[in-house]
Amino acid sequence: MKELLMPETEWREQAACLPYPAILFFGMDDNEGAAERHAREEEAKEICTHCVVRAECLDYALATREAYGIWGGLTELERKARLQGRAS
Template sequence: MLAACRGVDSSLFFHPEGERGAARSARETSAKEVCMRCPVRAECAAHALAVREPYGVWGGLTEDEREELMGRARTRLISAAPSGAPAAGPGSGAT
Protein backbone atom coordinates (compact mmCIF):
# COMPACT_ATOMS: atom_id res chain seq x y z
CA MET A 1 0.00 0.00 0.00
CA LEU A 2 1.10 3.52 -0.71
CA ALA A 3 0.79 6.32 1.79
CA ALA A 4 -1.64 9.08 0.82
CA CYS A 5 1.10 11.66 1.41
CA ARG A 6 3.37 10.13 -1.22
CA GLY A 7 3.99 12.82 -3.80
CA VAL A 8 2.49 15.59 -1.63
CA ASP A 9 4.77 18.53 -0.89
CA SER A 10 6.34 17.81 2.51
CA SER A 11 5.92 21.45 3.55
CA LEU A 12 2.26 20.58 4.20
CA PHE A 13 3.35 18.30 7.05
CA PHE A 14 6.23 20.33 8.53
CA HIS A 15 5.82 23.91 9.74
CA PRO A 16 8.15 26.64 8.56
CA GLU A 17 10.14 28.42 11.24
CA GLY A 18 8.00 30.92 13.11
CA GLU A 19 4.63 29.64 11.88
CA ARG A 20 1.98 30.24 14.53
CA GLY A 21 -1.74 30.65 15.12
CA ALA A 22 -4.26 30.48 12.30
CA ALA A 23 -1.67 29.74 9.61
CA ARG A 24 -0.31 26.76 11.53
CA SER A 25 -3.78 25.49 12.37
CA ALA A 26 -4.88 25.70 8.72
CA ARG A 27 -1.79 23.84 7.48
CA GLU A 28 -2.17 21.13 10.13
CA THR A 29 -5.85 20.70 9.24
CA SER A 30 -4.94 20.25 5.57
CA ALA A 31 -2.22 17.74 6.47
CA LYS A 32 -4.63 15.80 8.67
CA GLU A 33 -7.13 15.62 5.79
CA VAL A 34 -4.49 13.79 3.76
CA CYS A 35 -3.76 11.49 6.70
CA MET A 36 -7.41 10.64 7.31
CA ARG A 37 -7.73 9.03 3.88
CA CYS A 38 -4.43 7.15 4.18
CA PRO A 39 -4.39 3.33 4.29
CA VAL A 40 -1.23 3.33 6.46
CA ARG A 41 -2.23 6.09 8.90
CA ALA A 42 -2.09 3.85 11.99
CA GLU A 43 1.36 2.52 11.09
CA CYS A 44 2.62 6.04 10.43
CA ALA A 45 1.35 7.34 13.77
CA ALA A 46 2.77 4.31 15.59
CA HIS A 47 6.18 4.89 13.99
CA ALA A 48 6.20 8.58 14.94
CA LEU A 49 5.33 7.70 18.53
CA ALA A 50 7.88 4.87 18.71
CA VAL A 51 10.78 7.02 17.52
CA ARG A 52 9.52 10.12 19.33
CA GLU A 53 9.39 12.10 16.08
CA PRO A 54 9.65 15.72 17.22
CA TYR A 55 8.44 17.46 14.06
CA GLY A 56 5.53 17.44 11.67
CA VAL A 57 2.16 15.78 11.24
CA TRP A 58 2.48 11.99 11.19
CA GLY A 59 -0.48 9.62 10.95
CA GLY A 60 -2.86 12.50 11.57
CA LEU A 61 -1.13 13.56 14.81
CA THR A 62 0.58 16.90 15.30
CA GLU A 63 3.73 17.41 17.35
CA ASP A 64 1.66 18.63 20.30
CA GLU A 65 -0.81 15.73 20.05
CA ARG A 66 2.00 13.18 20.03
CA GLU A 67 3.63 14.85 23.02
CA GLU A 68 0.32 14.76 24.88
CA LEU A 69 -0.12 11.05 24.12
CA MET A 70 3.41 10.31 25.30
CA GLY A 71 2.78 12.29 28.49
CA ARG A 72 -0.38 10.31 29.18
CA ALA A 73 1.50 7.06 28.64
CA ARG A 74 4.22 8.16 31.09
CA THR A 75 1.57 9.09 33.66
CA ARG A 76 -0.08 5.66 33.32
CA LEU A 77 3.27 3.91 33.74
CA ILE A 78 4.09 5.90 36.84
CA SER A 79 0.67 5.39 38.43
CA ALA A 80 0.71 1.66 37.60
CA ALA A 81 4.13 1.08 39.18
CA PRO A 82 4.09 -0.67 42.56
CA SER A 83 4.60 1.72 45.45
CA GLY A 84 8.29 2.49 45.88
CA ALA A 85 9.27 0.85 42.59
CA PRO A 86 10.42 2.96 39.64
CA ALA A 87 8.24 2.78 36.54
CA ALA A 88 9.73 1.00 33.56
CA GLY A 89 10.02 3.16 30.51
CA PRO A 90 12.36 5.32 28.47
CA GLY A 91 15.14 6.68 30.61
CA SER A 92 14.30 4.48 33.60
CA GLY A 93 17.20 2.10 33.10
CA ALA A 94 14.77 -0.84 33.15
CA THR A 95 14.97 -3.33 30.32
Protein backbone atom coordinates in the same frame (compact mmCIF):
# COMPACT_ATOMS: atom_id res chain seq x y z
CA MET B 1 4.61 -13.00 11.84
CA LYS B 2 4.38 -11.27 8.47
CA GLU B 3 4.95 -7.86 10.11
CA LEU B 4 8.23 -9.10 11.55
CA LEU B 5 9.51 -9.91 8.09
CA MET B 6 8.50 -6.61 6.51
CA PRO B 7 11.05 -3.82 6.39
CA GLU B 8 10.15 -1.21 8.96
CA THR B 9 9.64 1.44 6.30
CA GLU B 10 7.59 -0.56 3.79
CA TRP B 11 4.38 1.12 4.97
CA ARG B 12 5.70 4.43 3.64
CA GLU B 13 5.18 3.24 0.08
CA GLN B 14 1.42 3.38 0.68
CA ALA B 15 1.44 6.78 2.37
CA ALA B 16 -1.31 9.10 1.20
CA CYS B 17 1.03 12.07 1.70
CA LEU B 18 3.58 10.94 -0.89
CA PRO B 19 2.29 13.25 -3.66
CA TYR B 20 2.17 16.27 -1.35
CA PRO B 21 5.02 18.63 -0.50
CA ALA B 22 6.74 18.00 2.83
CA ILE B 23 6.16 21.61 3.82
CA LEU B 24 2.46 20.82 4.23
CA PHE B 25 3.26 18.32 6.98
CA PHE B 26 6.34 19.97 8.49
CA GLY B 27 5.86 23.69 8.02
CA MET B 28 9.51 24.71 7.70
CA ASP B 29 8.56 28.39 7.56
CA ASP B 30 9.80 30.40 10.52
CA ASN B 31 7.39 33.19 9.62
CA GLU B 32 4.31 30.98 9.72
CA GLY B 33 1.66 32.54 11.94
CA ALA B 34 -0.59 30.61 14.31
CA ALA B 35 -3.62 30.81 12.01
CA GLU B 36 -1.57 29.73 9.01
CA ARG B 37 -0.07 26.88 10.96
CA HIS B 38 -3.47 25.72 12.14
CA ALA B 39 -4.85 25.79 8.59
CA ARG B 40 -1.83 23.92 7.25
CA GLU B 41 -2.02 21.28 9.97
CA GLU B 42 -5.74 20.76 9.40
CA GLU B 43 -5.12 20.30 5.68
CA ALA B 44 -2.41 17.72 6.39
CA LYS B 45 -4.57 15.94 8.95
CA GLU B 46 -7.37 15.68 6.40
CA ILE B 47 -5.00 13.78 4.10
CA CYS B 48 -4.09 11.48 6.99
CA THR B 49 -7.74 10.59 7.57
CA HIS B 50 -7.75 8.84 4.17
CA CYS B 51 -4.38 7.13 4.61
CA VAL B 52 -4.34 3.33 4.77
CA VAL B 53 -1.12 3.28 6.80
CA ARG B 54 -2.14 5.84 9.37
CA ALA B 55 -1.77 3.42 12.28
CA GLU B 56 1.69 2.31 11.16
CA CYS B 57 2.74 5.93 10.67
CA LEU B 58 1.56 6.96 14.10
CA ASP B 59 3.17 3.92 15.75
CA TYR B 60 6.46 4.78 14.05
CA ALA B 61 6.31 8.43 15.09
CA LEU B 62 5.52 7.53 18.70
CA ALA B 63 8.21 4.85 18.84
CA THR B 64 10.88 7.12 17.39
CA ARG B 65 9.70 10.22 19.27
CA GLU B 66 9.43 12.19 16.02
CA ALA B 67 9.78 15.77 17.20
CA TYR B 68 8.33 17.61 14.22
CA GLY B 69 5.47 17.49 11.79
CA ILE B 70 2.20 15.71 11.31
CA TRP B 71 2.48 11.93 11.61
CA GLY B 72 -0.48 9.58 11.74
CA GLY B 73 -2.84 12.54 11.82
CA LEU B 74 -1.35 14.06 14.98
CA THR B 75 0.81 17.11 15.56
CA GLU B 76 3.96 16.92 17.62
CA LEU B 77 2.10 18.31 20.64
CA GLU B 78 -0.72 15.80 20.23
CA ARG B 79 1.81 12.95 20.01
CA LYS B 80 3.59 14.23 23.09
CA ALA B 81 0.29 14.25 24.98
CA ARG B 82 -0.42 10.73 23.76
CA LEU B 83 2.95 9.54 25.03
CA GLN B 84 2.49 11.27 28.37
CA GLY B 85 -0.93 9.65 28.67
CA ARG B 86 0.67 6.24 28.15
CA ALA B 87 3.30 6.92 30.79
CA SER B 88 0.83 7.90 33.51
